[in-house]
Amino acid sequence: MAAQVFFIIGTSTGFGYYYVEKCLKEGDKVVATARNSSKLSFPDATKDNYLAVDCDVTDGASVTEAFEKGFAHFNRIDVVVNNAGYGLSGEFESLSEQQIRTQMEVNFFGLLNVTREALHYLRDKNSPSGGHIQQITSIGGQRGVPTFSIYCASKWAVEGYTEALSHELKPEWNISLTCIEPGGFRTDWAGRSMAFAEKKHPAYDHINAKETMQKRNGTQAGEPKKGAEAMWEVAKMKDPPLRLVIGSDAYTAIMGKLKTYGENYPKYEKLSNSTDVEGYQRPS
Secondary structure, eight states, X not given: OOXXXXXXXXXXXXXXXXXXXXXXXXXXXXXXXXXXXXXXXOTTXXXXXEEEEEOOTTOHHHHHHHXXXXXXXXXXXXXXXXXXXXOEESOGGGSOHHHHHHHHIIIIIHHHHHHHHHHHIIIIISSXXXXXXXXXXXXXXXXOOTTOHHHHHHHHHHHHHHHHHHTTXXXXXXXXXXXXXXOOBXXXXXXXXXXXXXXXXXXXXXXXXXXXXXXXXXXXXXXXXXXXXXXXXXXXXXXXOSEEEESHHHHHHHHHHHHHHHHHHHHTHHHHTSOSOTTOOOOO
């Protein structure tokens, strides 16, 4: 299998860290990013297969500079992994406006900054053109989870954006997109990286978001290293899917959601189809 150049966002811990490890072990080359890349360290890294660069996804200039450095070093970028993001937990009415906006700024608008640069390099700079963009979303991008309304909103936004974008790309650009939707994994996501509501709304005395996450942290089904290895396998596929869940809990959840959809929409078929203009001919 031919070596590729991976550009991975957010590599200090969790999926990103293990993803870099997997790439280097398999003979690929990596541009590893972090807000402070000087702290990154990987056992198989050399000057020939690895470059660490600073990147703040909320700063467009920082993203542009990171891509410039990565491309200048390896003269190609094959796989871009949008792995930046964090969890925000709390009832909607307990979250401040600033918390909500920051969540969207990092999880959604930051991802847009990276994807914009990725498309430019994969299409206009690579020779031949082409490559793969992985959006690390969440099973929360496919279903709503209590105390994660804004986190889910950010991931649903990524899912909708990526699907629409996939229909805009010319086939000859040879660019593929995949939303990778993890379930629960034993990373820092539910631990020190988690943000919580600043001011508890008194109406929600039946919910304790922080206590729930503290109990869950460390008990999730997923092993982060295995999750990263699965993401690497997707990158090596000739025809990767637009969407893929990873984790047995995520698979169970998405199949349950599909079952619910399959039952709900036919139930209201007559009402749904009652609003067409008289005489309108539906496309076959």
